[in-house]
Amino acid sequence: MxxxxxxxxxxxxxxxxxxxxxxxxxxEARQAHEHAVAAQAKAPAAPFKPKFFxxxxxxxxxxxxDLIIPRDERSGSATDAGVxxxxxxxxxxxxRRQIAMRGGLAMIDRLSLDRCGKRFVSATDRERRxxxxxxxxxxxxxxxxxxxxxxFSSFRDLTASGFWSTRMGVADLQYQxxxxxxxxxxxxxxALRKLGVSYGTD
Amino acid sequence: xxxxxxxxxxxxxxxxSGAGGGMAAKVLCEAGADVVMLxxxxxxxxxxxxxxxxxxxxxxxxxxxxxxxxxxxxxxxIGGWEIEGEPYTQAVGSQFDWxxxxxxxxxxNHWGRISLRWGPDDFKRRSLDGIGDDWxxxxxxxxxxxxxxxxxxxxxxxxxxIPNEPDGIFQPPPKPRCYELLIKQAADKLRITCxxxxxxxxxxxxxxxxxxxxxxxxGRGCATHANFSSTSVLLPPALATGKLRIITNxxxxxxxxxxxxxxxxxxxxxxxxxxxxAVRARVVVLAASACESARLLLNSTSGRFPxxxxxxxxxxxxxxxxxxxxxxxxxxxKMEHGVPHNEDGTGGAHxxxxxxxDNKSLDFPRGYHIELGGGKHSAxxxxxxxxxxxxxxVGGYGKSLKDDYRRFYGATVNFAGRGxxxxxxxxxxxxxxxxxxxxxxxxxxxxxxxxEHEVNQAKHMQETFREIIHEMGGTPLSPMxxxxxxxxxxxxxxxxxxxxxxxxxxDANTSVLNRNCQAHDVKNLFVADAGPFVxxxxxxxxxxxxxxxxxxAEFIAQQRNxxxx
Numbered sequence: 001m002x003x004x005x006x007x008x009x010x011x012x013x014x015x016x017x018x019x020x021x022x023x024x025x026x027x028e029a030r031q032a033h034e035h036a037v038a039a040q041a042k043a044p045a046a047p048f049k050p051k052f053f054x055x056x057x058x059x060x061x062x063x064x065x066d067l068i069i070p071r072d073e074r075s076g077s078a079t080d081a082g083v084x085x086x087x088x089x090x091x092x093x094x095x096r097r098q099i100a101m102r103g104g105l106a107m108i109d110r111l112s113l114d115r116c117g118k119r120f121v122s123a124t125d126r127e128r129r130x131x132x133x134x135x136x137x138x139x140x141x142x143x144x145x146x147x148x149x150x151x152f153s154s155f156r157d158l159t160a161s162g163f164w165s166t167r168m169g170v171a172d173l174q175y176q177x178x179x180x181x182x183x184x185x186x187x188x189x190x191a192l193r194k195l196g197v198s199y200g201t202d
Numbered sequence: 203x204x205x206x207x208x209x210x211x212x213x214x215x216x217x218x219s220g221a222g223g224g225m226a227a228k229v230l231c232e233a234g235a236d237v238v239m240l241x242x243x244x245x246x247x248x249x250x251x252x253x254x255x256x257x258x259x260x261x262x263x264x265x266x267x268x269x270x271x272x273x274x275x276x277x278x279x280i281g282g283w284e285i286e287g288e289p290y291t292q293a294v295g296s297q298f299d300w301x302x303x304x305x306x307x308x309x310x311n312h313w314g315r316i317s318l319r320w321g322p323d324d325f326k327r328r329s330l331d332g333i334g335d336d337w338x339x340x341x342x343x344x345x346x347x348x349x350x351x352x353x354x355x356x357x358x359x360x361x362x363x364i365p366n367e368p369d370g371i372f373q374p375p376p377k378p379r380c381y382e383l384l385i386k387q388a389a390d391k392l393r394i395t396c397x398x399x400x401x402x403x404x405x406x407x408x409x410x411x412x413x414x415x416x417x418x419x420x421g422r423g424c425a426t427h428a429n430f431s432s433t434s435v436l437l438p439p440a441l442a443t444g445k446l447r448i449i450t451n452x453x454x455x456x457x458x459x460x461x462x463x464x465x466x467x468x469x470x471x472x473x474x475x476x477x478x479x480a481v482r483a484r485v486v487v488l489a490a491s492a493c494e495s496a497r498l499l500l501n502s503t504s505g506r507f508p509x510x511x512x513x514x515x516x517x518x519x520x521x522x523x524x525x526x527x528x529x530x531x532x533x534x535x536k537m538e539h540g541v542p543h544n545e546d547g548t549g550g551a552h553x554x555x556x557x558x559x560d561n562k563s564l565d566f567p568r569g570y571h572i573e574l575g576g577g578k579h580s581a582x583x584x585x586x587x588x589x590x591x592x593x594x595x596v597g598g599y600g601k602s603l604k605d606d607y608r609r610f611y612g613a614t615v616n617f618a619g620r621g622x623x624x625x626x627x628x629x630x631x632x633x634x635x636x637x638x639x640x641x642x643x644x645x646x647x648x649x650x651x652x653x654e655h656e657v658n659q660a661k662h663m664q665e666t667f668r669e670i671i672h673e674m675g676g677t678p679l680s681p682m683x684x685x686x687x688x689x690x691x692x693x694x695x696x697x698x699x700x701x702x703x704x705x706x707x708x709d710a711n712t713s714v715l716n717r718n719c720q721a722h723d724v725k726n727l728f729v730a731d732a733g734p735f736v737x738x739x740x741x742x743x744x745x746x747x748x749x750x751x752x753x754x755a756e757f758i759a760q761q762r763n764x765x766x767x
Contacts, residue, residue, distance in 0.1 A: 068599045089262045136599040138591040153597055157588045160607060164582040165264040170257070173611050177546035178257060178581050181416035184547060186377030191541040197383035
């Protein structure tokens with residue numbers, strides 16, 4: 001594949017913020033491009049039909065996961081990475097999760113109705129964030145919200161699992177393993193220097 | 203029920219294809235014996251069945267556990283704590299978790315390849331401090347087998363001259379990962395010994411197997427056979443003799459005996475057609491795992507052996523021990539925003555900490571070793587950075603959360619202690635009088651309890667791991683558990699080092715097997731798994747299972763040549 005310039009990589013990532021905010025290397029940009037292309041190639045032609053979530057739940061999951069992991073200068077959002085479909089799969093693969101998921105989404109919807117008179121998906125971005133500010137922080141001592149906080153923590157964990165395990169997530173984190181290494185030479189000098197360690201005299 | 207009997211009489215029937223069974227098959231086949239091997243699971247070949255190199259995103263579940271793969275869907279070992287159709291029960295107030303492999307190679311498909319040779323003291327604990335029992339053999343007697351094992355299988359390590367951690371015949375160890383050096387730096391300050399790990403993973407080609415390619419995925423089964431498993435190292439040479447017949451999906455039910463009280467073969471249920479079969483053999487070697495072999499003996503009752511075969515002592519199922527185990531993770535700020543590089547290395551840590559203290563000055567009598575982990579070892583998968591609030595203190599959402607994942611990724615170290623548990627009268631297995639499995643075979647009921655020895659040892663582990671984390675400038679990711687919570691000790695069985703249920707000894711009244719792992723009561727019956735162990739040093743049992751099985755199999759071969767068997 002012909003190496004891409006940073007500019008052309010960026011032009012492919014729709015919605016990327018202004019180039020001035022970026023600190024990518026060319027390699028990073030190329031990886032992001034490759035992954036974006038791969039993600040597009042993998043996108044199913046027909047719309048995904050959830051097996052567990054109802055249509056309204058699925059819409060709500062899509063909004064929630066993107067609030068948790070939004071698109072930014074380094075990678076796409078949770079829905080860009082297909083997290084809602086991943087979650088739907090996990091609900092059928094690990095059925096013990098189903099009650100907590102269904103009930104947790106219902107609980108958030110109820111809180112939304114209570115706070116702003118609208119269901120969560122119909123609320124404005126500001127209204128949604130005001131609600132998340134109450135339930136997304138385990139430091140919130142409000143005991144009346146403890147179940148919502150616990151649900152959100154577990155939902156955030158599942159979102160992270162679904163996002164960072166994708167090609168997009170792996171590239172964002174710059175994980176460099178899962179490859180054949182002919183000779184193990186240990187860690188490179190900059191990594192050793194950063195930690196203040198060395199291999200000594202050998 | 204009609205039993206389908208094999209017409210052939212084999213020289214040896216081996217039950218189980220793991221470390222003990224695989225080694226016995228290799229030695230006996232090469233000595234010229236006709237061997238039939240019963241394996242409860244199916245065939246498995248890591249060269250084509252392994253999920254090595256798969257990315258989590260290759261699967262919709264991203265590497266998450268499944269009922270038959272409790273360590274994640276890519277893990278090599280088929281089996282687990284719960285197996286469909288094969289229950290076991292717990293006595294009131296007990297918890298023993300029983301992990302079983304159901305595949306060719308057994309649980310050699312599941313372990314960290316930590317291959318620690320036991321030391322002289324480990325075989326004579328009673329003589330040293332009056333606690334537990336001595337083995338009927340010494341380190342000097344088993345040392346030649348450890349040596350042969352090192353040469354046959356291959357192991358890396360460093361020469362250290364630590365008295366009770368004997369050096370082996372080592373290949374060069376791989377260089378430590380950078381965070382492992384950081385751990386060593388802290389360990390050195392705290393005067394905790396931290397040396398090269400001792401893993402049965404090749405760093406140089408050996409006996410036709412290539413060196414490791416450092417993908418860090420030993421647990422998935424090595425497609426190039428660069429690490430040890432029974433199917434990679436032991437069964438191929440056994441099969442090459444043309445003397446080994448392997449019967450898979452064979453759930454052993456009973457050891458058959460004749461009027462003279464000798465073993466004549468083994469009956470088993472074919473899991474595929476659910477019919478009863480029997481193979482006949484002149485010698486029977488049980489290597490089905492400590493608890494499964496004990497179960498088989500206890501279920502082999504007859505007029506002559508009303509309490510089960512080889513159990514005139516009543517000791518079968520007793521002296522069950524596991525390793526103690528617990529782990530603590532720590533967040534290390536110095537490791538945040540690490541320089542990206544490939545940290546995979548071999549499966550498992552490149553360094554470890556052998557027991558470094560003298561128990562005489564401590565409130566527990568046995569030691570433990572520390573297994574290290576951390577960094578960016580293995581690709582992001584299901585469970586990635588779960589509980590982010592443990593790192594950033596709050597959880598949160600949005601752009602700042604996303605940045606937190608990046609910041610804290612790989613900035614973790616983990617310490618897992620594996621300690622010696624001392625056999626106690628409250629920990630054993632027996633046949634449940636009321637329950638059978640799906641094949642109609644009575645199941646095991648477990649009794650399990652830790653003593654103060656293990657609880658005090660666990661406290662010491664917790665304090666040590668936290669001290670190392672603090673020395674590294676970090677913060678433990680979990681609070682110190684209470685004494686009531688046994689300081690976070692995993693339930694007995696959870697470390698998957700269960701041993702001792704058919705122990706060796708010179709006294710037929712207090713042991714099942716003699717010093718050659720031969721049943722006191724039945725001279726053509728042997729046990730070649732971890733059942734014969736008299737004690738359970740913290741040094742992970744596989745290497746000693748292998749050495750002991752080799753010794754037992756050579757004894758059988760000699761006895762056959764001499765006409766005694």
